[in-house]
Amino acid sequence: MTTPSSLIVIGAGIAGLCIAAVAQSRGLGVTVIARDRGGATASGVAAGMVAPALEALTEPEPDIAYSRLKAAEREWQAQDAAWGKPLNALIAQARADADIRYVWPQSDNASDITTPRLHAMGVAFRALKDEELGPVASDCDGVRIEGDWLVSANAVLDLLEARIVEGGAQIIPGTAESISATQVRLADGTVLTAGHVVVAAGYDSAAFCGDVPALKTLSPIKGHLLELDRQGAAGVLRSPLGYLAGYGDTARFGATMQFGRADTEVEPAAVADLKARAKQILPDLDLSGAEAKAGVRAATPDGWPMIGRDIASGVLVAVGMRRNGYIFAPLAGRIVTALILNEDLPDDAALYRPDRF
Numbered sequence: 001m002t003t004p005s006s007l008i009v010i011g012a013g014i015a016g017l018c019i020a021a022v023a024q025s026r027g028l029g030v031t032v033i034a035r036d037r038g039g040a041t042a043s044g045v046a047a048g049m050v051a052p053a054l055e056a057l058t059e060p061e062p063d064i065a066y067s068r069l070k071a072a073e074r075e076w077q078a079q080d081a082a083w084g085k086p087l088n089a090l091i092a093q094a095r096a097d098a099d100i101r102y103v104w105p106q107s108d109n110a111s112d113i114t115t116p117r118l119h120a121m122g123v124a125f126r127a128l129k130d131e132e133l134g135p136v137a138s139d140c141d142g143v144r145i146e147g148d149w150l151v152s153a154n155a156v157l158d159l160l161e162a163r164i165v166e167g168g169a170q171i172i173p174g175t176a177e178s179i180s181a182t183q184v185r186l187a188d189g190t191v192l193t194a195g196h197v198v199v200a201a202g203y204d205s206a207a208f209c210g211d212v213p214a215l216k217t218l219s220p221i222k223g224h225l226l227e228l229d230r231q232g233a234a235g236v237l238r239s240p241l242g243y244l245a246g247y248g249d250t251a252r253f254g255a256t257m258q259f260g261r262a263d264t265e266v267e268p269a270a271v272a273d274l275k276a277r278a279k280q281i282l283p284d285l286d287l288s289g290a291e292a293k294a295g296v297r298a299a300t301p302d303g304w305p306m307i308g309r310d311i312a313s314g315v316l317v318a319v320g321m322r323r324n325g326y327i328f329a330p331l332a333g334r335i336v337t338a339l340i341l342n343e344d345l346p347d348d349a350a351l352y353r354p355d356r357f
């Protein structure tokens with residue numbers, strides 16, 4: 001455990017598991033400490049969109065946002081040696097099946113904004129014909145976007161867990177209470193040591209801000225989402241009112257953005273709002289079996305992740321993924337591993353340094 005090439009990862013969401021898989025593929029010995037797993041994490045609640053174009057569309061500088069998000073998304077392919085056969089097959093299928101549409105009410109005049117933005121971003125897209133709008137309210141326009149994709153969040157988390165365990169990693173159920181660059185103390189009193197420690201505990205990483213000052217800057221954004229039965233073909237139908245993500249056998253409609261809220265309690269008012277929005281854009285959507293869930297995203301002051309070493313403590317951090325954990329997690333794996341192995345960092349790494357605030 002105490003060799004320089006050992007790593008303790010705090011958190012088993014998409015960030016922690018991707019870091020563990022990439023580090024392990026580069027020969028590091030990995031231990032993951034996880035209070036929650038799978039569906040109990042924000043990563044398990046997520047819609048699983050890996051959608052640089054859809055995400056950048058609503059950012060203030062869409063072209064800059066797109067180039068950052070796209071560079072991060074490419075790491076899913078660049079790190080393929082870390083994922084193993086089943087996950088690589090799932091990703092290849094997801095890319096091949098991707099049917100990603102963005103639609104808006106004609107009354108919004110969003111065509112005037114959306115099309116120039118997509119051009120500026122350099123994204124391939126084409127206008128949808130009426131018959132391609134599917135179940136969308138009849139007064140909508142839309143485009144089909146290339147390059148974005150969608151996965152089932154829980155399937156990816158399960159495959160990553162299986163992959164790292166198969167590779168010799170230990171996943172220890174427990175809650176970390178205090179940390180340093182090489183040591184973690186759990187709530188039950190156990191003390192673990194390793195060459196390096198990385199915090200990838202989502203918004204709950206903020207609880208370590210006494211040990212790791214950079215984590216003081218995190219803020220929470222709660223999100224509700226509806227879990228639905230199968231709703232037509234797989235793919236994403238996104239609109240300014242919300243998105244329907246279909247996985248074939250199930251679907252999810254999301255999401256609320258509740259700034260400053262860090263609890264996961266399901267609120268009837270938020271659920272009613274989400275259902276009303278769903279009906280406005282998709283009047284025939286079957287909400288009878290809808291089950292609401294809530295998760296908490298972690299955000300930094302500039303809205304971009306914080307990945308790197310906290311200078312004061314020496315602890316590595318991979319947090320602040322906001323609504324893009326499924327885009328940034330493999331890049332987090334690459335940066336953390338490169339820092340440990342003293343390798344060259346990817347070009348964008350400086351943008352995500354913890355000491356930029």
Ligand SMILES: Cc1cc2nc3c(=O)[nH]c(=O)nc-3n(C[C@H](O)[C@H](O)[C@H](O)COP(=O)(O)OP(=O)(O)OC[C@H]3O[C@@H](n4cnc5c(N)ncnc54)[C@H](O)[C@@H]3O)c2cc1C
Nearest residue numbers: 011012013015035036043047048049176201202223325326
């Ligand atoms: C409704 C909703 C929809 C979303 N949809 C998408 C989407 O389509 N695409 C996308 O990219 N992102 C999406 N997101 C955002 C995404 O969920 C997050 O960016 C991502 O889950 C962050 O992952 P994480 O691993 O950093 O944190 P988390 O998933 O929160 O995982 C944190 C882990 O740390 C553990 N932990 C916390 N504290 C401790 C402790 N003290 N000791 C030990 N373990 C601890 C937790 O138990 C958990 O295992 C969505 C989020 C929400 C809420």
